[in-house]
Each structure stands twice: as C-alpha cells, then as structure tokens.
Amino acid sequence: MTWSAPVALAVVIGMAPLIPGIAAKTKARLAGRRGPPVLQLYRDLGRLWHKGVVYSRVTTWVFRMGPVVGVVTAGLAACLLPLDGRGALITFSGDFVAFAYLLALGRFALVLAALDTGSSFEGMGASREVTVASFAEPALFLAFVALVLATDSLSLGGALGGPLVQAWPAATPALAMVTASLFLVLLAEGARVPVDDPATHLELTMIHEVMVLDHSGPDLAMILFGHAVKMTLFAALLIGAIFPRASLPVLPAIGILVAGLVVVAVAVGIVESVMARLRLTHVPQFLTAASALAALGVILLLVA
Amino acid sequence: MTQIVELLLLLVALTNFVVLGTTRLSTCIRAIAVQGALLGLLPLALYPGGSLHTWGLAAGTILVKAIVLPRFLRWAIREAAVRREVEPRLGYVASLLLGVAAVAAAFAISRQLPLLEQAREMLVPVALATVIIGLLVLTTRTKALVQVVGYIMLENGVYLFGLIHVERVPFLVEVGVLLDVFVAVFIMGIVVFHISREFDSLDTTRLTELTD
Amino acid sequence: MLLLALLGVPAVAAVVAYALPAPGARAAWLGLSASGHLALVALAWFAPPAPVFAGWLALDALGLVVLSTVSGLFAVVAWYAVGYLRRASPRGGRAFASCLLAFLGAATLVAVSHHFALLWVGLEGMTLAVAPLIFHRHDRRSLEAVWKYLVISSVGIALALLGVFFLATAQAVAPGGRPLVLDDLVSGAAGLQPAWLKAAFIFLLVGFGAKMGLAPMHTWKPDTYGEAPPLVGGLMAGALTSCAFLGLARVTQVAVAAGIAPFVRPLLVGFGLLSLIVAAAFLIGQTDLRRLLAYSSVEHMGLLVLGLGLGGLGSYGAVLHLVNNACVKGVMFLAVGNVLLSAGEGPAPVLTGALRRTPASGLLLLVGLFAVTGSPPFGLFLSEFAIVSGAFQGGHYVIAFTVLALLAVIFVSLSARILDAVYGPAPAAARVAESPWLVAGPAALALVTLMLGVFIPGPLFRALADGAQVLGGWAP
Numbered sequence: 001m002t003w004s005a006p007v008a009l010a011v012v013i014g015m016a017p018l019i020p021g022i023a024a025k026t027k028a029r030l031a032g033r034r035g036p037p038v039l040q041l042y043r044d045l046g047r048l049w050h051k052g053v054v055y056s057r058v059t060t061w062v063f064r065m066g067p068v069v070g071v072v073t074a075g076l077a078a079c080l081l082p083l084d085g086r087g088a089l090i091t092f093s094g095d096f097v098a099f100a101y102l103l104a105l106g107r108f109a110l111v112l113a114a115l116d117t118g119s120s121f122e123g124m125g126a127s128r129e130v131t132v133a134s135f136a137e138p139a140l141f142l143a144f145v146a147l148v149l150a151t152d153s154l155s156l157g158g159a160l161g162g163p164l165v166q167a168w169p170a171a172t173p174a175l176a177m178v179t180a181s182l183f184l185v186l187l188a189e190g191a192r193v194p195v196d197d198p199a200t201h202l203e204l205t206m207i208h209e210v211m212v213l214d215h216s217g218p219d220l221a222m223i224l225f226g227h228a229v230k231m232t233l234f235a236a237l238l239i240g241a242i243f244p245r246a247s248l249p250v251l252p253a254i255g256i257l258v259a260g261l262v263v264v265a266v267a268v269g270i271v272e273s274v275m276a277r278l279r280l281t282h283v284p285q286f287l288t289a290a291s292a293l294a295a296l297g298v299i300l301l302l303v304a
Numbered sequence: 305m306t307q308i309v310e311l312l313l314l315l316v317a318l319t320n321f322v323v324l325g326t327t328r329l330s331t332c333i334r335a336i337a338v339q340g341a342l343l344g345l346l347p348l349a350l351y352p353g354g355s356l357h358t359w360g361l362a363a364g365t366i367l368v369k370a371i372v373l374p375r376f377l378r379w380a381i382r383e384a385a386v387r388r389e390v391e392p393r394l395g396y397v398a399s400l401l402l403g404v405a406a407v408a409a410a411f412a413i414s415r416q417l418p419l420l421e422q423a424r425e426m427l428v429p430v431a432l433a434t435v436i437i438g439l440l441v442l443t444t445r446t447k448a449l450v451q452v453v454g455y456i457m458l459e460n461g462v463y464l465f466g467l468i469h470v471e472r473v474p475f476l477v478e479v480g481v482l483l484d485v486f487v488a489v490f491i492m493g494i495v496v497f498h499i500s501r502e503f504d505s506l507d508t509t510r511l512t513e514l515t516d
Numbered sequence: 517m518l519l520l521a522l523l524g525v526p527a528v529a530a531v532v533a534y535a536l537p538a539p540g541a542r543a544a545w546l547g548l549s550a551s552g553h554l555a556l557v558a559l560a561w562f563a564p565p566a567p568v569f570a571g572w573l574a575l576d577a578l579g580l581v582v583l584s585t586v587s588g589l590f591a592v593v594a595w596y597a598v599g600y601l602r603r604a605s606p607r608g609g610r611a612f613a614s615c616l617l618a619f620l621g622a623a624t625l626v627a628v629s630h631h632f633a634l635l636w637v638g639l640e641g642m643t644l645a646v647a648p649l650i651f652h653r654h655d656r657r658s659l660e661a662v663w664k665y666l667v668i669s670s671v672g673i674a675l676a677l678l679g680v681f682f683l684a685t686a687q688a689v690a691p692g693g694r695p696l697v698l699d700d701l702v703s704g705a706a707g708l709q710p711a712w713l714k715a716a717f718i719f720l721l722v723g724f725g726a727k728m729g730l731a732p733m734h735t736w737k738p739d740t741y742g743e744a745p746p747l748v749g750g751l752m753a754g755a756l757t758s759c760a761f762l763g764l765a766r767v768t769q770v771a772v773a774a775g776i777a778p779f780v781r782p783l784l785v786g787f788g789l790l791s792l793i794v795a796a797a798f799l800i801g802q803t804d805l806r807r808l809l810a811y812s813s814v815e816h817m818g819l820l821v822l823g824l825g826l827g828g829l830g831s832y833g834a835v836l837h838l839v840n841n842a843c844v845k846g847v848m849f850l851a852v853g854n855v856l857l858s859a860g861e862g863p864a865p866v867l868t869g870a871l872r873r874t875p876a877s878g879l880l881l882l883v884g885l886f887a888v889t890g891s892p893p894f895g896l897f898l899s900e901f902a903i904v905s906g907a908f909q910g911g912h913y914v915i916a917f918t919v920l921a922l923l924a925v926i927f928v929s930l931s932a933r934i935l936d937a938v939y940g941p942a943p944a945a946a947r948v949a950e951s952p953w954l955v956a957g958p959a960a961l962a963l964v965t966l967m968l969g970v971f972i973p974g975p976l977f978r979a980l981a982d983g984a985q986v987l988g989g990w991a992p
Contacts, residue, residue, distance in 0.1 A: 172307075173314050282327065285396040289325050295404045296317065303411050303429070417711050435678065442671065448663070455670055462678045469684050469695070488644070488670045495651075495663050502656050511660040514739040 004250040008083035011254060012236060012261075013075065016228040017041035019235065019265045023192070026269025041228065045221045053217035059116050066113025067215060067222040073106035074229040081236055082157045085245030085253040091157040096144045099156060100137065103189075103230060107133055110223070114211045121203050125211030128280070132195060132207060135287035136188045139181050142294035146178045147241060149301040160240035165247050170304065177297035179242040184290035186238060186268070188283075190231035193272040195283055205277070235264040308349045313430040316342050316464070317407065320437045323453060324403045325396055329388045332453050333377050339460055340369025346467055350427075361470065365463075373456065373489055380449060380493045383500075391507070394444035406436040427468060434461030446509050448496045452489055459485045518565035519573050519628050522556050522583075525549065526621035533613040542613040543598045549617055550587075550594035553624075557587045561975060571697055572631040577982030581835060582762045583627035585842045586755045588964075590620050592957040593747050596850055599953025600747055603857055611648055619645040619751065626759040630698040632680050635763055639676070639727060642756055643669045650744040661736075661743035668726055668736045676723025676763070682716035683770075685709070698766055702986075705773035713771065714779055720767045721783060727760035728817045729810075730787050731794040738798075741810035746853030749806060753813045753849060754842035761820055761838060765987055768824055772988035777827070784825025785915065791818025796922045799929035805852045805867065808933055809845070812888055815926055816841045822919065823903040824987060830906025831989025835980050836968075837899035843965040844887045844896055850958040851880040854950065855937065869942025876955045878938050883962050885934045889927040895968030902992065 021038040028035020037043075055063065079089040080099045088095075111130060114122035148154060150171040151163035158164075168175065188195045191208035203210045212223050239260035245253040278286055319342070322335040344366030347358045381388075392399065410432035419425065438461055441454030499511075529549035536542045560575060561584070567574035575583070594616070601612070622641030629635045651662040684696050686709040694700045701708070726733035741749045771780045795815035802808045816837070823834030854877035855870050871878030887894040900923065907916035972980070981991035 173310055177314075282396075285325055285327075285400070288397045288400045289321065292321055292325075292400045292404050293318075296321075296407060299404075299408050299411055303415070417715060418709060435675075439671070442667070451667065455667070455674070458671065458674050462674050462681065465678060465681050469681060488666070492666055492670075495659065495666060498654070498659055499663065502659055508663070511663060513657055514660050514664075514742065 002086070002250075004084040004254070005082070005087060005089050007250075008254050008257065009078055009089060011258065012083050012232055013078060013229060015258065015261060016232040017045060017225065019232050019261060019268075020198075020228055022262060022265035023269040023272065026266045027272045030270065030273040041224065045225055048221035048224070049218050051217040053219055056117060056214060058118050059113075059214075062116040063113045063214075064219070066109045066116075067219040067226070069109035070106040070226040071222045071229070073102045073109075074226045074233070077102040078229060078233055080156055081233060082161045082240065083236055083254075083257060084250060085240070085248065085257070086157075086161055086250075088157045091155050093154045095155045095157075096148075096159070100140055100144070103233075104133070104137075106226060106230070110211060113215075117214045119214065121210050121213055124204075125207060125209070125213070128207045129211050132188055132283060132287070135284050136185050136290070139185050139287060139290040139294050142291055142298055143178045143182050143185070143241070146174055146294060146297040146301055149298065150174065160237075160244065162244075162246040164241075164244040168244055171301060174297040174300040174304075175241055177293045177300070179238055181290045181294035181297065182234065182238040182241060183264075183267070184286065184293070186231065186234040186264070187271065188287055188290070189234055190268070191227070192268055194275045194278045194286060197277045200277075232261060235261050238264060309346070310426055312342050312346055312349060313426045316460075317430055317433060320434055320457065321400065321403055323441060323457065324399045324437060327390055327396070329381060329390060329447070329449065330378075332390065332450060333374050333381075336377075336453055336456055337370050337374035339457070340371075340373065341366055343369060343460055343463060346464070347470060350467060351470060358470065368485065369456075369460070373485070376489070376493055377449065377452065380496055383497055390445060390450055391447055392445050392450075393509075399440065399444060402440055403437050406440060407433045409433075410436060427464065431461050431464035434458075434464060436461075446507050448492075448499055448508050451508065452492050452496065455492070456485065456489060517568075518556065518560055518563070519568050519575060522553070522560070522624050522628060523573075523621060525553050525556065526617045526624060530614045530617035530621060533617055534610060536613075539601060542610070543601045546613045546616060547591075547594045547598050550591040550620070553620060554587045554591045557584050567630070570694065571699055572634060573628050574630045574699075575628050576630075576986075577979040578762065578765060578835070578986065579627045581839060581976075581979050581983055582758050583624065585758055585839050586620075586623045586627065589754045589842045589846050589961070590616075590623075590751065592846055592961055593751055593850070596747055596853075596954060596957040599951045600745075600853070600857075602953075603951070604745075612652070615645050615649050616751075619755070623755055623759050626762060632683060632696040632698070632701075632766070635766065636673070636677055636680055639724075639759060639763060640673050642759060643673060643727065646748065646752060646756065649748045650740055652745060652748075653743070658743040661739040665736045665740045668733060672723045672726025672733060674723070675719050675726075679716045679719030679721075679723055679767075682712050682719060683767075686712035686716055698770070701770045702773045705770060705775070708770075708774045710774070710776055713774055714776060717767055717771055717776075717780055718783070721764065721787065724760045724764045724767075725787060725821075728757050728764070728821075729814050730817050730821060731791040731814060734791065734794065734814045734817075737814060738807040738810040741813070742804055742807045744806075746806065746849045746856060749809070750846050750849030750853075753809065753845040757813065757817060758838050758842055761817070761824075764821070765824060765834075765983075768988070769986050772986075777988060781825045781827060784821050785912075786825075788818045788820075788822030788825055789915065789918065791815065791821065792919060792922045794818075796925045796929070799926055802929065802933060805855070805933070805937060806849075808930065809848055809852065812848075812926070812930060813845065815922075816845075819900065819903060819919075822915075823899075823906060826903065826906040826910055826912065826915075827988050828906045828909050828990060829992060830903050830910075831987040832980060832984035832991045833899045833902025833904075833906055834987070835983040836902060836972075837896070839980075840887075840895035840899050840965055840968055843961045843968070844884060844894070846961040847880060847884040847958045847965070848888055850954070850961075851877050851884055854954050854958075855881065857954070858950070868937055868940025871938050872942045874950050876950050876959075880955070880958045880962060881934060882938050884958075885931060885938075887962065887965050889930055890923060893966065893969045895965040898969055906989070 021041050025035045025038050077099050080095050082088040111126045114126040147159040150167045151159045153159050153163050191198060196207040200206055215223055239257060243256060243260060245256055316339055319335045319339040323332050326332060344362045347361050351358045411429045413432060414429040435458055438454050438457030441457060442451050445451055533542055533545050536545055560580060565575055619642055622638045622645055625638030626635050629638060647662060647666060650665060651658050687695055687701060729737040768780060771777060791814050795811045795818060799811045802811060820834050820837055823830040823837060854874055858874045859867055870881055887896055890896040890900040904916050904919060984991050
C-alpha cells in the first residue's frame with residue numbers, strides 16, 4: 001500500500017459534497033439563472049452539524065443508527081476502489097461484491113430508519129427506493145462481470161487498475177457500453193433526474209428525499225454527506241472503467257480523477273436540464289435498459 | 305477502418321434497443337431514421353476505396369431509409385391522428401430482456417457459421433440480431449405503424465447482411481432491396497391509413513372479423 | 517430474343533392497359549395480351565430459346581413447365597375476366613387489368629430467371645401486383661385480409677432475401693463462377709460451404725413457404741382467398757403458388773447437387789405433412805366456399821412439398837402435381853365465382869343448388885370436386901399416386917399411410933360442402949342465365965386436367981422427367 005491510495009481517498013471524500021453542487025450549478029446556468037454557489041453543500045453540512053436534533057417519540061435506536069451506518073458503509077466502500085488508478089486501500093478477491101453490498105447495507109439501514117418512524121410518507125419512500133435499487137443491482141453486477149471478463153482479475157484493484165490498461169484497446173466498445181450503463185446506474189442510485197427529482201418539494205413525487213424526511217441536524221448532515229459520497233463513488237467507478245490510469249504517475253492520475261468527477265457532475269447537470277423525470281412505472285424500463293447495455297458489453301467480451 | 309465499422313454496428317444495435325424500450329411512437333421513428341443513416345454510412349466504412357458504386361449505394365440508402373421513409377411514417381401518424389403511445393402486447397421490460405437474448409442468440413448462431421474475413425466479424429451477428437429484434441417488434445406490438453417499423457428493422461437486418469456482398473453481387477440486389485422496402489412500406493402505409501379510417505384506430509387486435 | 521419478348525409483352529401491355537379509357541377495351545386488351553403471351557410460350561416448346569444476359573435468363577425444363585402452366589391459367593382467367601368485368605366491375609377498374617398483366621410479367625420473370633436475385637425480385641413483384649386486387653372492395657373485411665397478406669408475405673419475402681444472401685455467402689467461399697446463378701451453383705456444388713447452405717435453405721424454405729401458403733405460414737390464405745375476387749383467388753392459388761414452389765425447387769436442386777439432401781429432405785417432408793394435417797383439420801365443417809378452397813390449396817401445397825422431399829418418384833409426382841393443381845384450382849375458383857355471381861347481392865345469397873340455378877357452373881363445380889380430391893380419371897390422381905408411390909418405394913410406410921388417411925378425410929369434408937352447394941335446395945324460379953365467357957374457360961381447364969389424367973403428351977412427359985431428374989428423382 002503506497003501513500004497514493006490514502007491521499008486519493010482523502011481527496012475523493014473531501015470532494016464529495018462538491019459534486020451535487022456542480023450539478024446544481026450547471027442546471028441553473030442552463031436554465032439562465034445564476035444558481036446556488038458550488039460550495040453550498042459544505043456550508044449546509046457545517047450548519048446542520050451545529051444544529052440540535054429532534055427525535056420523534058415513537059422512534060428507536062434503529063432510527064439513530066441509520067445515518068451512521070449510511071456514512072460508514074459509504075466510507076468503507078470508498079476504501080475498496082482503486083482511486084489512484086493503481087491499488088485500493090483494501091483489496092481481496094471478490095471485493096466488488098463487497099462494494100455492492102456495503103452500499104446496499106447503507107441503503108438497508110436508511111430504509112429501516114424510515115420504516116421505524118411509522119409514517120406513511122417514509123414508508124412510501126422506502127418501498128420506492130428499494131424497488132429502484134433492486135432494478136439497478138443487475139446492471140451494476142453485469143458491469144462488474146464485464147470488467148472481470150475484460151481483465152481476468154477478480155478484485156476491483158485489478159479490474160480497474162493495471163490489467164485494464166492492457167485490456168483496454170481490445171475491449172473499448174464493451175467498456176463504452178459498461179460506462180454508459182454505469183452512468184444510468186449513477187443517475188438511479190444518486191436519486192437524480194430521470195429517476196428522482198432532487199429539486200421537487202412534493203412528497204408524493206419523491207423517492208429518496210421523502211425516505212429521510214424525519215431526520216434533522218447532524219443526522220441529516222450525515223445522510224447528505226453519505227449520499228454525496230455514494231454518488232462520487234459511482235462516478236469514480238465510471239471514470240475508472242473508461243480511463244484506466246495505472247500507467248500514469250500518481251499526481252496526474254489523481255488530477256485526471258478530479259477532472260473526471262467534475263465532468264461527470266456537469267453531465268448529470270446537463271441530463272437534469274434536458275430530461276424530465278420519468279413516470280414511476282417507467283423507471284424499471286429505464287434500469288432494464290441500463291442492464292441491457294451492460295449485458296451487451298458482456299456479450300461482446302464473451303465472443304471476443 | 306475496423307474500429308469505425310465496429311462503432312457503427314454497435315450504434316445500430318443500440319437503435320434496436322431504443323425501438324424495443326421506448327414508449328413513444330415518434331422516438332421509434334427517429335430511431336429508425338438514425339438506423340437508416342448509420343446503414344448508409346456503413347458501405348463507405350466497409351469499402352474505403354470509394355468507388356462510384358459504394359457512394360451511390362450510400363447516398364441512396366440515406367435518402368430512402370433516413371429521410372423519405374421516416375417522413376412518410378410521420379405523415380401517416382398525422383393523417384391517422386393516432387395516440388402517440390406504442391401500446392405493446394408484451395411489456396417493455398420483457399421486450400428489452402428478449403432483445404438481449406436475441407443478441408446473444410445471434411452471436412451464438414454466428415459462431416456456427418464460418419468466418420468470412422476478419423473485418424466483417426461483427427457484421428453477421430449484428431445483422432442477425434437486427435432481423436430477430438425486427439421480428440420481435442413486428443409480432444409483439446399491436447399498433448399497425450409500429451409493426452411497419454418492425455418490418456423496416458427486419459429489412460435493415462437483411463440489408464446489413466447484404467453489405468458483405470456489395471462487390472460480388474451487383475447493384476441489382478441493392479436496388480431490389482431498397483425498392484422492396486419502399487414499395488412495401490408505401491403500400492402498408494396506405495393500408496394503415498385505410499385501417500385507421502375504417503376502424504378509427506390503428507389497433508390490429510381489432511382485425512379479428514375474419515376467422516374460422 | 518424469345519425470352520425478352522416473353523418478359524416484354526406483359527410489361528408493355530400493363531402500361532397500355534392503364535392508359536386505355538374504356539373498361540371494355542381494357543378487358544379485350546387483357547384477353548389479347550394473355551393470348552399473345554400463351555402463343556409465345558407455345559413457340560418456346562417448339563424452338564427452345566437460348567440463354568441471355570450471360571445465363572441470368574434461361575428456360576430449362578422445369579421453368580418451361582411452370583411458365584406454360586402460369587401462362588395457360590392466366591389466359592383462361594383473362595378471357596373469363598371479360599365476362600366477369602361486365603357483371604361485377606371491381607372498384608379499382610383502371611388498375612385491375614394493369615395489375616393482372618404486371619402479375620403475368622413478374623411470373624414470367626420467376627420462370628425464366630436462373631439468377632436467384634432476379635427470381636426473388638419476380639416473386640416480390642407478383643406479391644405486390646396482386647395486393648391491390650385483393651383490396652378491391654375497400655371494406656373492412658378485405659382491408660383485414662390485405663393487411664394480413666402483406667405482413668406475412670413481406671416478412672416471408674424479407675427472410676427469403678436473407679436466404680439468398682446466405683446462398684451467396686456459401687458460394688463466395690468457392691472459387692470463381694458467377695454468383696447466385698443457378699447453373700454455376702449446381703456445377704460448383706461440391707465447393708459450397710455446407711453450414712451457410714443449410715442456413716440458406718432454412719430461410720428460403722420459410723420465405724418461399726410463406727408465399728406458397730405452407731403451414732404454419734399459411735394463416736393469411738383463408739382470409740385472402742376468402743375476400744379476393746374469385747378469379748384473383750384462382751390466379752393466386754394456381755400461379756403464385758407455382759412460382760413460389762419453383763423458387764423452392766431451385767434451392768432443392770442446388771441442395772441435392774451439393775449433397776446435403778439428407779438434411780433437406782426431412783425438413784420438406786415435415787412441412788408437407790404439417791400442411792396436410794392443418795388442411796384436413798380446418799376443412800372439417802368449413803362453410804365458406806372460398807375459404808374451403810384456400811385450405812384445399814394448403815393441402816395441395818403440402819403434397820407438392822412432400823413429393824419434393826420424398827425424392828424418387830415423388831419428385832416426378834410433385835412436378836406433375838404442379839400442373840394439375842393449377843388447372844384444377846382454376847376450375848374450382850372460377851366455378852365458385854360463377855356461383856357467387858349468380859347468388860345475388862342481397863342479404864341472403866343463395867349458395868346451394870347450383871346444378872339447378874346455373875347448370876353449367878354446377879356441373880363444373882361437381883367435376884372440379886372430383887378433380888381436386890384426386891379421383892381418377894383426372895390428372896391429380898396420377899400425381900398423388902406418384903407421390904404416394906414415392907413414399908412406399910422409399911420405405912416410408914408411416915408417411916404413406918398418414919397421407920392416404922388425411923386425403924380421405926379431406927375428400928369427405930370437401931364433398932360435404934360442395935355437394936351441398938351443387939345439389940342442395942334451391943328456390944323455385946331461380947334459374948340464372950350464364951354467360952358463355954364465364955363457362956368456357958373453366959370447362960377448358962377441366963378438359964385439360966382430364967386429358968392429363970389419361971394421356972400425357974410426349975414433349976410434356978420429357979419436360980416433366982427432366983424436371984424430376986434435376987430435383988433428385990426419376991420418372992416412371
């Protein structure tokens with residue numbers, strides 16, 4: 001484990017709240033407004049952290065545990081990705097499964113917290129969130145299968161690191177499919193348009209936001225931060241798949257990662273400006289399309 | 305050149321999935337137009353020599369498949385004043401999954417048929433996949449116009465396969481294929497127009513009067 | 517020269533027919549063009565024409581048989597149309613004659629072309645030429661019929677094109693030669709790539725089978741034959757199916773020469789048997805006369821393909837069956853057309869007692885019944901006998917007995933409805949005058965099939981034997 005891995009991890013975690021800010025700013029600019037400052041989420045987190053917290057009388061320790069588990073699992077999952085392009089902090093065979101399930105564990109904790117409140121809004125949000133996640137999971141796993149097939153390596157450190165640089169020229173079309181599929185999964189997991197509109201204020205139209213309606217103060221800060229980290233991780237995964245950096249020196253590699261994250265955030269902002277939110281019944285279709293793209297990538301790699 | 309050919313073929317496969325997964329009729333037609341344009345570019349990418357024959361074929365294909373046919377279909381939509389939704393018999397998720405299965409099957413079948421040349425490696429599977437997905441759209445959609453779109457996709461798949469033989473089998477066949485698509489779609493379009501006039505809808509499940 | 521004339525006459529005639537203003541003139545022109553074409557075909561029997569366009573167009577034995585059949589049937593139908601158009605002029609008056617002549621031109625192209633792509637173009641032309649004719653009444657039922665016909669036929673023709681491309685790919689591996697030309701395919705058959713050839717055969721079987729109306733691609737037939745004017749139905753049942761069968765036969769010719777007959781024959785036999793079973797099942801209790809004939813057509817297509825697949829004497833039987841089927845379908849459809857014309861346009865058309873109302877047509881219907889079910893002394897008996905003998909000779913006893921049983925079932929079903937149509941009750945003062953135009957044609961066809969059942973002229977026998985031989989069989 002070299003020094004580059006913890007540094008990259010720190011950079012990514014530090015940058016995480018910037019991503020939603022850039023997306024919001026892009027969306028505002030495209031609409032002709034000035035929009036909120038890019039660093040707004042940092043200020044929000046700081047403000048929320050110093051506020052008091054209110055707990056409903058009917059909630060239990062499950063409600064308090066939810067946000068904490070969400071943040072911790074996001075951080076642990078970040079340790080599994082080779083963010084500097086070479087190796088991850090924690091690597092073992094099959095760690096992509098751990099990656100997916102750590103994020104799922106975080107989501108599960110939040111869902112339990114939502115159900116713990118006994119409120120119908122949170123329950124509705126929880127069931128929607130789980131439905132969307134269950135459709136996004138095959139796409140994510142197919143993308144992982146594609147990466148594993150391309151590089152013959154069973155851990156993320158290898159699938160996104162050195163072996164990918166060698167496999168990249170031959171597998172470009174398949175990896176393009178995988179990247180597109182991962183972008184769609186990013187939109188779903190990050191609760192962005194077209195799956196979920198972060199700017200809506202009508203609870204009946206929300207998916208993720210309504211699930212965490214009852215949290216306040218530091219709890220809410222942890223949830224927002226965990227969500228931003230999750231989105232950044234998917235973006236980093238996407239960039240790692242399309243732009244393997246193992247052959248570059250450390251600083252350019254991290255620099256490219258940062259630039260790539262900004263580009264992905266801008267792309268999300270553009271997509272949010274161009275598309276409308278899908279009808280809820282069409283979201284499975286959208287995610288099946290993502291799975292189909294990833295499956296195409298797998299087929300291309302199987303026959304090559 | 306192989307990279308460009310592979311990229312074009314991949315985009316053709318993606319337009320197939322767009323037609324399978326979309327709910328809107330106008331998106332289907334736009335996807336067909338894009339597919340037609342890609343098919344027109346393919347001869348130029350496959351045979352970089354750029355003889356008069358390939359340029360003529362490319363120009364003709366783009367004109368008919370990417371401009372004339374979609375325009376005619378859009379006219380048919382306006383004339384028949386149909387509802388703009390696709391209304392399939394088989395759900396979208398199932399259609400997309402069957403589409404993936406079709407692509408996998410096409411690749412599997414192409415494995416059995418001996419390779420011609422290295423550069424044409426992806427052409428046969430994508431052609432077969434387009435044929436199968438065209439048949440899928442034709443059989444699982446109830447709206448007459450979408451069935452016509454499925455038929456166009458079927459013809460596109462056959463045309464893709466025919467591109468292998470541009471040099472060997474002369475111009476006659478390409479003209480025949482284009483003419484076939486044009487005339488068949490034209491006649492189908494007229495019939496569609498009459499169907500909508502007679503039945504006040506383009507739902508082919510209404511065509512059930514003749515039965516044993 | 518002769519080949520070009522054979523193609524040019526219908527093409528020019530179609531254009532002229534569209535320009536003629538008077539319906540009477542159009543009908544007369546139709547009859548004259550058809551007779552001219554028939555005369556040219558007769559000339560081809562005496563002076564075999566040489567191949568043109570580097571062997572792309574040529575007339576071999578099999579092609580000559582099909583061409584004569586189509587031309588003869590068309591001539592009869594054309595003169596019948598003179599009388600028909602006077603009684604019931606279809607709405608598409610102007611285009612009616614032109615489409616018919618275009619149909620003839622396309623059929624000629626199929627018969628004389630030795631290039632698979634040209635054959636395909638001809639078949640496609642036939643499909644498109646006949647579509648407006650089906651839609652003549654512009655009402656719901658014919659709209660539905662033409663839609664189903666177009667969808668299934670178009671899919672079939674697209675798959676057939678894919679098969680042609682596969683065939684070209686199979687040939688591409690072999691060195692030299694003209695691509696997709698029949699003679700080169702047969703002579704270079706040993707070098708054809710087997711995997712591609714088998715795939716090509718499957719697609720061409722499905723595509724041409726959909727045009728012929730083989731089960732399970734036959735679903736358009738009952739609706740289309742049921743709604744089209746009877747003379748159009750007769751042309752489709754006699755000419756369109758024969759040309760589609762010719763396409764299939766050409767592919768079988770190549771397959772047999774390439775040595776993949778063991779793969780090809782079971783497929784053909786399977787489809788043939790399936791068509792027979794489907795036809796038998798749906799004929800039971802069928803009341804509409806034209807749909808009845810449609811299922812009978814499916815039955816005969818099944819027999820044709822069965823004969824083709826059995827080989828040996830079966831191949832000869834198939835080729836002979838083609839000729840007889842066209843004649844008999846002509847008789848039946850035209851006779852049914854007369855019955856329908858005289859039934860009246862009221863709410864309750866009288867469809868029984870034809871022998872009393874229209875004696876000549878009723879007699880023709882009766883004669884046609886015996887002909888179409890394969891009773892001696894008509895020609896169909898000989899061809900069906902040859903096909904079943906082929907099955908026995910090849911040791912396929914199960915197939916032979918199944919076919920015989922199915923033919924018996926079909927005989928009973930057909931007889932039940934048609935005897936009812938001929939002998940059934942008819943209202944008292946119901947006798948309707950019959951135009952000689954409407955009777956002469958079917959009568960001529962009936963005589964031809966009677967003659968073929970008793971005596972086959974020398975040149976015809978030689979042509980049939982040659983045809984059987986290239987399909988991997990032999991003549992008695």
